[in-house]
Amino acid sequence: MSLIVNGEAVALPSDPRVSLLDHLRETLHLTGTKKGCNQGACGACTVLVDGERILSCLALAVQYEGRSVTTIEGLAGENGLHPLQQAFIEHDGFQCGYCTPGQICSAIGMAAEAERGVPSHVSADLTAAVALTREEVQERMSGNLCRCGAHNGIVDAIRATVAAEWAA
Amino acid sequence: MTPFSYARAGDAAEALRLGAAGATAYLGGGTNLVDLMRETVARPEALVDVTGLSATIEETDGGGLRIGAAARNTALAEHRAVRERYPMLSRAILAGASAQIRNMATVGGNLLQRTRCTYFYDTDGSRCNKRAPGEGCDAREGFNRIHAVLGASEACVATHPSDMCVALVALDARVHVAGAGGERTVPIADFHRLPGDSPERDTVLAPGELITAIELPALPLAARSTYRKVRDRASYAFALISVAAAIELDGERVGDVRVAFGGVAHKPWRALKAEAALRGGPATPEAIHAAAALEFADAAPLRHNAFKPALAGRTLAAVLGELVKGEAA
Amino acid sequence: MSIVDTVKQGAQGLVQGAMTKLVPLAPDSWIPGGVPDPLIQHKHGLIGTSVSRLDGPLKVQGGAQFAAEFRFENMAYCALVYATIPRGRITAIDGAAAEAAPGVVLVMSHLNAPRMNKPPAFGSSPNGVGPADLTIFQDDRVHWNGQPIVAVLADTQEQADHAAALVEVSYAPEPSTTSLAGAKANGIAQGLFMGQPLLNEIGDAEGALAKAAVKVDATYRTPRHNHNPIEPHAATIAWVGDELVIHDASQMVTQQAQTLGEVFDLAPEQVRLTSPYVGGGFGSKGLWDHQVIGAAAAKMAGRPVRIALSREGVYRVVGGRTLTEQRVAIGASADGRFEALIHTGLSVMTPHNNMPEPFILGTRAGYACPNIKLQVEVAQMNMLANTFMRAPGEAVGTFALESAIDELAEALAIDPVELRLRNEPDKDPTTGLPFSSRHIDTAWRDGAARFGWSDRGAAGTRREGEWLVGTGCATGTYPYYRMPGAEARITLRRDSDGVRALVEVAAAEMGMGTSTTTAIVAAERLGLPLDRVEVAYGDSAIPGAIMAGGSQQTAAIGAAVIAAHNALVAELLTLAGNDSPLAGLSAADVGSEEGGLAKLDDAARRESYGSILARAQRDQVTVTKAGTPPLELMHWSMHSHSALFCEVKVNAVTGETRVSRFLGAFDCGRILNAKTAASQFRGGIIMGLGLALMEETQFDERNGRIMNPSLAEYHLPVHLDVPEIDVIWTDIPDPHTPMGAHGVGEIGITGVGAAVANAIYNATGRRVRDLPITLDKLL
Structure with a gap:
């Protein structure tokens, strides 16, 4: 009974009530993943599971046995920050920094979805290749709230890095 | 959250066997059920995880699509055949929730979403016939901007919150259900109920019954559709x-x-x-x-x-x- | 209780009242800021450049530690039970099932909680920041629907939450007032701040209105709002011996520590409160019931406690902005000169706090007019104590005032920008004081040119497909404040390659960029590179008391650093002694530059810090100093301004509004860090878009219960709601403030509601005077 977090096998909780979020924060002490609402309504707890973005507050940890979870702590490489992390700093894509890990994980998941061709609510043509226009990024990131109002910087940082990367 | 046991079902038969006990709930992506359990609106004693059941989206002999109930919302919305032949369904799913939630939520679970009525959610401070039958309804004279204008009853004025289901209803989808008595198919229009005197029941599912698949009929008309x-x-x-x-x-x-x-x-x-x-x-x-x-x-x-x-x-x-x-x- | 009056009260207290009348008349040079800060003249340094947040790398890696992320050994988790009636008595609490539940450590209520003093309510003493004039867990009284009444501690959060749900509470309800109509019927009183009425009367406004050639007269309504920082309020608490250690999310570190000390009869040094990172505050991250409950439970259980409010808990425990009903009437001559300006109305508060939403504040210095009447009256309701939320007063007051000016412009057929410029005052219209710095005309002209305002059409004349397009404008305004009590401690330390400076201030960083800006300002003042300066903050062990409120923190820190720097120069001169090139010079003759001290008018006479310390055989030198009393606030009328331009698209089919363009042109003195200031402006504007279009705390008038305690049902703007927001600024220093700067945290939200409403009018021809402007109001 284990799951993989940032490449390492860790035990699952014995109490099935424990969310993946609380397991990360309280047991594994990986507090980079944030609890904003615990209601599935803010996106602060976004992590990547097998590369897909999900809300860890609505995920019971026991449901994720054997799955590979990447949190904000797992993004930087040996050579330093992930390019998106660096771009968040350069574009001032945060103020208080509390929604930031969720925004960053979400953006990485979003780029993979777009690359796969998943359309969005604002895609005019459901069957066309995805172009990550500003509006597309905004819609696809709308599950991540920011109360400080760093939206412009967040979208700029994403478009300058992960969105540009695969589109190129 | 009230304590509960957790078990994962390997197939539908196992799920039905595990789900036969009272106060058991089937768990899909958890995007609604976990929230309701945290709010103590839902208090199952056992959860049977059915995300391991069929998530296959396949063509039917009749030219339609059969969607395993464990298919994730994103998987359905992005499926090529759905985008091309049932665009209203893709669009309905993509208009709902957020990408993270769509990645988690299953199609079966989406059918069982419960209302967003805030009085339904307020377990401590408000009366709600859907949550506690016979208690009364505080929504009727309270904040009811999001509430029903059609088919409501004295007991309940709640609305169903799903986007996906609106498209399924327009498409005449059929819901495949398995239970102790075998399998049956329910037209989606008959799957959800009007509240009447028993608003605690959202659907016609009997206790222990499991949604196994949704079937979309061939519907050329739907190629030009939207949401x-x-x-x-x-x-x-x-x-x-x-x-x-x-x-x-x-x-x-x-x-x-x-x-x-x-x-x-x-x-x-x-x-x-x-x-x-x-x-x-x-x-x-x-x-x-x-x-x-x-x-x-x-x-x-x-x-x-x-x-x-x-x-x-x-x-x-x-x-x-x-x-x-x-x-x- | 407002920040305004806290400032004034503080200043007045310092000068014993009698000087209140003298300060305005004193020569400028006697007043703090009377001699411009020398840093204003530094044109080639760091100030005003774009510096990335120094805490950025930590934040983007999830390494910044917030209150609920500290740990103690053997820590228990707390869950709360909230009252379900608006007023009455608790007759019974059945906690047996909870106590028997697995993992439960303690069920605490008024029946067994330790005796605690009433926290001094905000404003009742210099550092009192209690949430209300109420004891906590000391009696059976219920004062609002949602009041925390039982706390459950357990080994895990899951256990605590479950056990809390098992607690049964019985009540004896008492008559309550939870409707606006009921509150009005009970009686309306003059709104007061610290004994000062929110009332200004100059000339005969009603008489002048009656005689005016053109007039508008309408009522505007704004609902309750919640701050909704994404970090819910939380504290991690331990008793270490008889010392209380609390890791909190705080925008008033020292004050909260001192107030908690008073609750538990502790000496100031017995409370240590840290708050290194705060996940957004906007006025809400203060002392509320939960920290007191958590500390009491920790004491009782003999275990450290984590009390992290659920999102619902934040709505039940932490007050928001209260509702307002405002009348704005303006009478003008045919050429648009204001002859009467009336801004009056009602706000709601509770019997146990004193915070009328002071919506007339922005009007006081807004426009030239010979006849003015401004008044805030209050009615009382049984509800959670409301509090200040980003630009208390101005955020909603400018919605009414600036909407009315737009209506007047329409009635006069005068361009609304021109109408505002035509009524620019040459001195403060209500106090008569001179303005310290007012360049709103520049902001209007620069903003209009950049936005393309001259392309605007008549109301209801632009359409793109389903979308009706319109533009609108409004003025935002917020005062410059500086509160007393700020201190700075500067330590210069020698190391292998020179000196490093540690600057300590008891300030809070909620994302405003304070820690970065403080480092910039300190580096500039000390003549050190940015990477040689470290800033420490967010810790009650640091001397002084600084509040991140009233957009005053930067000025308060700035003045304290000036004072500490002056003291440091004096101390270094003493250490330098007679062998230094600086020998014989007085502190007034010497300044800092390039890593040392130099004679101001003869830079050749200089010595490096390292050299001074080395010769004095010192590894370090430390000075602590408080800023001057903020007398400048009584000598000048000091305000920031903005000129806001908005383009909206309103769907002709559905009534949905999308903001498609927004530009803010700001006049806020000198901007210290272009990058973080721009983010503060944008952040305020975006909160203003929420206020304009979607935000409302649903308060059920039948029982006073908040019905949307959720980020799903209380709508904040999402990414797709937020257009690219253009911000520019005049960058004209205020000669009378530290660094020439004004705070920029709150000005952004002001005026936005009106700019959006005015643009919607231009798009649709419909005037909505009732926020939020949801689609049903436009169908």
Whole structure:
């Protein structure tokens, strides 16, 4: 009974009530993943599971046995920050920094979805290749709230890095 | 959260066996159930995880699609056949929740979403017949902007929150259900209930019954269809009104048409009266408004949602107008 | 209780009242800021450049530690039970099932909680920041629907939450007032701040209105709002011996520590409160019941406690902005000169706090007019104590005032920008004081040119497909404040390659960029590179008391650093002694530059810090100093301004509004860090878009219960709601403030509601005077 977090096998909780979020924060002490609402309504707890973005507050940890979870702590490489992390700093894509890990994980998941061709609510043509226009990024990131109002910087940082990367 | 046991089902038979005990709930993506359990609205004693069951999306012999109940919402929305042949369904799913939630939520679970009525959620401080039968309804005279205008009862004025189901209703989907007594198929229009005297029951599922698949019939008309959602912010909000529609012209006249509304009733609302009124007639704004007016003739608005019938009519006229324009082009 | 009056009260207290009348008349040079800060003249340094947040790398890696992320050994988790009636008595609490539940450590209520003093309510003493004039867990009284009444401690959060749900509470309800109509019927009183009425009367406004050639007269309504920082309020608490250690999310670190000390009869040094990172505050991250409950439970259980409010808990425990009903009437001559300006109305508060939403504040210095009447009256309701939320007063007051000016412009057929410029005052219209710095005309002209305002059409004349397009404008305004009590401690330390400076201030960083800006300002003042300066903050062990409120923190820190720097120069001169090139010079003759001290008018006479310390055989030198009393606030009328331009698209079918363009042109003195200031402006504007279009706390008038305690049902703007927001600024220094700067945290939200409403009018021809402007109001 284990799951993989940032490449390492860790035990699952014995109490099935424990969310993946609380397991990360309280047991594994990986507090980079944030609890904003615990209601599935803010996106602060976004992590990547097998590369897909999900809300860890609505995920019971026991449901994720054997799955590979990447949190904000797992993004930087040996050579330093992930390019998106660096771009968040350069574009001032945060103020208080509390929604930031969720925004960053979400953006990485979003780029993979777009690359796969998943359309969005604002895609005019459901069957066309995805172009990550500003509006597309905004819609696809709308599950991540920011109360400080760093939206412009967040979208700029994403478009300058992960969105540009695969589109190129 | 009330304590519960957790077990994962390997197949439908195992799920049914595990689910036969009282106070067991099937767990899909958890995006609604876990929230309701945390709020103590839902207090199952056992959870049976059914995400390992069939998530396959496959062609049926009849030219339709069969969707395993464990398919994730994103998987359905992005499926090539759905995008091409049932665009209203893709669009309805993509209009709902957020990408993270769509990645988690299963199709079966989406059918079982419960209302967003805030009195339903307020376990400590408010009365709700859906949550605690017979207790009373604080929504009827409270904040009811998001509530029902059609088919409500004295006991309950809640709305069904799903976007996906509105499209499924317009598409005449069928719900495959397995239970102790075997399998059965329920037309989606009959799957969700009106509240009547027992608003605690959202659907016709019997205790222990499991949704195994959704089947979409072949419906050429649906290739020209769409879904439009009207809400209080640009994204990530529940519908005030939504419309799923498809239309086929026969010359200048309406050949066939499908219309369903979300945000107006305790169930996704198939607008059969409006469809009948439109068939064979002109697809003009006047005719569409008249058809919508007929559909909402029995509307019983509450204090904060009197705008809904008119908004539904206007939105329908715009949606059908766009589809007609698209077909003409 | 407002920040305004806290400032004034503080200043007045310092000068014993009698000087209140003298300060305005004193020569400028006697007043702090009377001699411009020398840093204003530094044109080639760091100030005003774009510096990335120094805490950025930590934040983007999830390494910044917030209150609920500290740990103690053997920590228990707390869950709360909230009252379900608006007023009455608790007659019974059945906690047996909870106590028997697995993992439960303690069920605490008024029946068994330790005796605690009433926290001094905000404003009742210099550092009192209690949430209300109420004891906590000391009696059976219920004062609002949602009041925390039972706390459950357990080994895990899951256990605590479950056990809390098992607690049964019985009540004896008492008559309550939870409707606006009921509150009005009970009686309306003059709104007061610290004994000062929110009332200004100049001339005969009603008489002048009656005689005016053109007039508008309408009522505007704004609902309750919640701050909704994404970090819910939380504290991690331990008793270490008889010392209380609390890791909190705080925008008033020292004050909260001192107030908690008073609750538990502790000496100031017995409370240690840290708050290194705060996940957004906007006025809400203060002392509320939960920290007191958590500390009491920790004491009782003999275990450290984590009390992290659920999102619902934040709505039940932490007050928001209260509702307002405002009348604005303006009478003008045919050429648009204001002859009467009336801004009056009602706000709601509770019997146990004193915070009328002071919506007339922005009007006081807004426009030239010979006849003015401004008044805030209050009615009382049984509800959670409301509090200040970003630009208390101005955020909603400018909605009414600036909407009315737009209506007047329409009635006069005068361009609304021109109408505002025509009524520019040459001195403060209500106090008569001179303005310290007012360049709103520049902001209007620069903003209009950049936005393309001259392309605007008449109302209801632009359409793109389904979308009706319109533009609108409004003025935002917020005062410059500086509160007393700020201190700075500067330590210069020698190391292998020179000196490093540690600057300590008891300030809070909620994302405003304070820690970065403080480092910039300190580096500039000390003549050190940015990477040689470290800033410490967010810790009650640091001397002084600084509040991140009233947009005053930067000025308060700035003045304290000036004072500490002056003291440091004096101390270094003493250490330098007679062998230094600086020998014989007085502190007034010497300044800092390039890593040392130099004679101001003869830079050749200089010595490096390292050299001074080395010769004095010192490894370090430390000075602590408080800023001057903020007398400048009584000598000048000091305000920031903005000129806001908005383009909206309103869907003709559905009534949905999308903001498609927004530009803010700001006049806020000198901007210290272009990058973080721009983010503060944008952040305020975006909160203003929420206020304009979607935000409302649903307060059920039948029982006073908040019905949307959720980020799903309380709508904040999402990414798709937020257009690219253009911000520019005049960058004209205020000669009378530290660094020439004004705070920029709150000005952004002001005026936005009106700019959006005015643009919607231009798009649709519909005037909505009732926020939020949801689609049903436009159908």
